[in-house]
Amino acid sequence: MGCSVCRNLEEAYEAAFCEYVEARSSAGYRMSTKLAGQKNVEMERARYELEEHRTMCVSTVRQPVLLQPALLPQREMPASLRPMAA
Numbered sequence: 001m002g003c004s005v006c007r008n009l010e011e012a013y014e015a016a017f018c019e020y021v022e023a024r025s026s027a028g029y030r031m032s033t034k035l036a037g038q039k040n041v042e043m044e045r046a047r048y049e050l051e052e053h054r055t056m057c058v059s060t061v062r063q064p065v066l067l068q069p070a071l072l073p074q075r076e077m078p079a080s081l082r083p084m085a086a
Contacts, residue, residue: 003059009050016043 020039023029029036 003053003057005053006050006057006059009046009053013043013046013050016046019043 016039020036020043023036023039026035
């Protein structure tokens with residue numbers, strides 16, 4: 001039922017994310033952050049491509065996207081911050 005392009009882009013994002021985490025946790029990170037920075041850019045590009053495809057993909061329109069954050073419930077404003085009635 002899922003889109004093969006979505007799956008491929010998800011896999012690319014997950015791989016880029018893992019490479020970024022690995023670069024950040026390496027011993028050489030303290031001496032040079034350039035590699036981690038490059039991996040971060042690659043990861044963000046993969047994430048952007050996935051999000052861009054999902055905005056147009058028919059299969060994701062029918063089912064909810066799991067990577068999207070859930071909206072937080074609204075909280076009531078404390079009485080001390082409410083505007084006073086005139």
